[in-house]
Amino acid sequence: AARSFPPGIMADLEGLSAEALRAAIQNERVALEQAKADSAAARDEREGAGQRQRLRRELEALRSRTGAWRSGTRLLQRVRESIDRDEHGPHFYGVDSEKTFEANVFEPRKPRQPVGGRVGSTTKYAESPY
Incomplete structure (x- = not known):
């Protein structure tokens, strides 16, 4: 059975000699190896x-x-500078005021009781990250 190709696909090979066909085959083998190398x-x-x-x-x-x-380091540096300027700090309220500072800065605050409102709010407060 003869092999059927779409019209024109082999038109450039018609009339070529055996030697020309061998050269075309060799060129196509080289092109195939180059295509494989390009793909790799x-x-x-x-x-x-x-x-x-x-x-x-x-x-x-x-x-x-x-x-x-x-960023955290810069924040700590600014806090240190603020303490050095006596704007706040562990001894802002006096020599024995460290607990007061810790309580004010690092301990979670308790919710205030509403004035004239209901006692027992359903609001939940997040824990302090400190």
Whole structure:
């Protein structure tokens, strides 16, 4: 049974000599090997791109954490400066006032009782992160 190709697909081969067909076959083999090599290179590049993307996300996460720590450090530095200016601090109310400072700053505050209102509110208060 003769092989059937779409019209025109083999038109460029009609009338070629055996030697010309052999050369075309050799050229096509070279082209096939180049296509395989190009595909392997593209696959390697795709894998490399995936690795670079993962590394960028890792770096972004680390930069975010570093920024948070630096922000916390700046806050602590500003608090220290404020204490040095006697604007507040553990001994703002006197030498023995550290507990007062700790209670005011770091301990969760209890909800105030409403004035003239109902006692026993259903409002829930979040715990202090300190």
